[in-house]
Structure formats: C-alpha cells, structure tokens
Amino acid sequence: MKIYLLDLGSLVIDRSDVLWHIDVGTPVRFPVYGVYIDHPEGKFIFDTGYDLDHVNKVLPFELPEQSPEQTLPAQLAKIGVKPEEIDYVINSHFHFDHVGGNRYLTNATLITSKHELRSCLVPEPFERLGYSDLSFYTRGQTKVEFIEGDVEIAKGLTLFETPGHTIAHYSLLAEPEGRRPMIFCGDAVYTFETLERMIIGGFHLDPVDSVSAIKRIRQVARENDAEIFPSHDMEPWLTWKHAPDYYGK
Ligand SMILES: [Zn+2]
Incomplete structure (x- = not known):
C-alpha cells in the first residue's frame, strides 16, 4: 500500500484548546490534513479536511487558509486520482x-x-459547533458500513477505538511494506506535546476517556513499533512527505 498525506489547509485556535487550560489567549495556526491510502483492496481516505465556505460562514474566527490547491479534489489530482474513484x-x-x-x-x-453518527446528528449543546458541517451524510443516500470495536478494514489497515474527544473517535494503524507502521491519531492526539505531557485538548466529550485514548495510542505504537502522526502539529507536519510524494510501496 502507498500512503499519501493530503495538505488541506490550516486553521487557528487558542493554545488552551490544544492543551487544556494552558496559555490562554495564545493563537496557534495548525495544519489540517487527510490520508489517502492506495491499497490492493481499494482506495481509502482517512479524514477529509474542512469546507472553506462552511468555515467562513460558521466559524470565521478560526481564520481558515485554504488555497485552491489545498482542496481534496486538487490534492487527489496531484496523484492522478479522481474523487469519484475513492471506495471507502x-x-x-x-x-x-x-x-x-x-x-x-x-x-x-x-x-x-x-x-458517532448519532452523536453528530443529535449533539450535546457544547458539541454543536464541532459537529456543524453535516454535508458528509444524507440519510438514505450515503452508503454506510457500521463498525464496532477494533476492526482490520483491509490487510494492514486497522481502525482502533480512541474515544474521549468524541463518543466513538477512531485512530488508524497502517502497516505498509518497507517502512515502520504508522498511526494516524485524529484528534485523540493533536500534537507531540499532547503525547509527551499527557495533556488533552480543550475540545472533548469526556476528559477521562481522552486521557485513556492517549495512553492507548502510546501502547499501540509500542506494540507495533509504529510512528505516531498527530492531527494538528505544524512543525512536524512541515517535515513529513506530502502528496504526490508517499510512504510505503
Ligand atoms: Zn475534533
């Protein structure tokens, strides 16, 4: 399998939302990215970034920066893939x-x-902004496959449960040939500082579960000698390979 990191722009939040209660009043710009996996069993995407119009309308205070090149179709075009070719x-x-x-x-x-779908459609009041873009799902139209627990969705591609940030948050363990396994943490781990200091983000459903999720990611990384890829850490992001470059073979 080949693993491509798709650059989908950036946003700004307060550092106290990255590290709960720390450095209130310090804005931080962070990257938003998706992961495209070209796998013998299909074409997969893990996370798809934000819609610029939606953020400008609903959350303009997050100061979105997304060039035309940083949209999902433009990123896939760099690899020669059309959005309608994606299987999962x-x-x-x-x-x-x-x-x-x-x-x-x-x-x-x-x-x-x-x-996760139920929570998103009927959110707690404090989750409404986070769950504000519902364009990803149309009842009766969107093809959905429900999973429970940890699931290997294709050979060497395992979704494992890391709830806390949201009710049924999942992280991804990918095991490409020819390199160390990779863990994509989603928002269970925003940054390497989250991992090192064990401080959860300010946005979460359950703070105790959120701490457990960080521990689980560390454990899965140890067991698999995997490299961890946090979701929103600008400095390391800039050092990783970006599409059309890729990991694996
Ligand atoms: Zn989130």
Missing part, C-alpha cells in the same frame, strides 16, 4: 475539520460507528 471514506470523527471533503467522494462507502 473513514473519518476519525465527524468534527467539521475532518469531514469537509466527503462531499466530493460520491461513490465512497462511509465506514463509521453508529454512535
């Missing part, structure tokens, strides 16, 4: 900055937990 889309969770590109994947089956 997985969102670590349904926050707006992880689902905005799903709308382009018109033939893809959405792999998700029914708990």
Whole structure:
C-alpha cells in the first residue's frame, strides 16, 4: 500500500484548546490534513479536511487558509486520482475539520460507528459547533458500513477505538511494506506535546476517556513499533512527505 498525506489547509485556535487550560489567549495556526491510502483492496481516505465556505460562514474566527490547491479534489489530482474513484471514506470523527471533503467522494462507502453518527446528528449543546458541517451524510443516500470495536478494514489497515474527544473517535494503524507502521491519531492526539505531557485538548466529550485514548495510542505504537502522526502539529507536519510524494510501496 502507498500512503499519501493530503495538505488541506490550516486553521487557528487558542493554545488552551490544544492543551487544556494552558496559555490562554495564545493563537496557534495548525495544519489540517487527510490520508489517502492506495491499497490492493481499494482506495481509502482517512479524514477529509474542512469546507472553506462552511468555515467562513460558521466559524470565521478560526481564520481558515485554504488555497485552491489545498482542496481534496486538487490534492487527489496531484496523484492522478479522481474523487469519484475513492471506495471507502473513514473519518476519525465527524468534527467539521475532518469531514469537509466527503462531499466530493460520491461513490465512497462511509465506514463509521453508529454512535458517532448519532452523536453528530443529535449533539450535546457544547458539541454543536464541532459537529456543524453535516454535508458528509444524507440519510438514505450515503452508503454506510457500521463498525464496532477494533476492526482490520483491509490487510494492514486497522481502525482502533480512541474515544474521549468524541463518543466513538477512531485512530488508524497502517502497516505498509518497507517502512515502520504508522498511526494516524485524529484528534485523540493533536500534537507531540499532547503525547509527551499527557495533556488533552480543550475540545472533548469526556476528559477521562481522552486521557485513556492517549495512553492507548502510546501502547499501540509500542506494540507495533509504529510512528505516531498527530492531527494538528505544524512543525512536524512541515517535515513529513506530502502528496504526490508517499510512504510505503
Ligand atoms: Zn475534533
């Protein structure tokens, strides 16, 4: 399998939302990216970034920066893939900055937990902004495959449960040939500082579960000698390979 990181722009939040209660009043610009996996069993995407119009309308205070080149179709075009060719889309969770590109994947089956979908459609009051982009799902139209627990969705591609940030948040363990396994954490781990200091983000459903999710990611990384890829850490992001470059073979 080949693993491509798709550059889908950036947003700004307060550092106290990255590290709960720390450095209030310090804005931080962070990257938003998706992962495209070209696998013998199909074409998969894990997380699809945000929709610029949606953020400008609903959350303009997050100061979106997304060039025409940083949209999902433009990123896939760099690899020679059309959005309608994608077979499966997985969102670590349904926050707006992880689902905005799903709308382009018109033939893809959405792999998700029914708990995450229910929470998103009927959110707690404090989750409404996070779950504000519902364009990824049309009842009766979107093809959905529900999963429970940890699931190997294709050979060497395992979704494992890391709830806390949201009710049924998933992280992805990918084991490409020819390199160390890779863990894509979604928002269970925003940054390497999250991992090192064990400080959860300010946006979460359950803080205790969120701490357990960080521990689980560390454990899965140890067991598999995997490299960890946090979701929103600008400095390391800039050092990783970006599409059309890729990991694996
Ligand atoms: Zn989130």
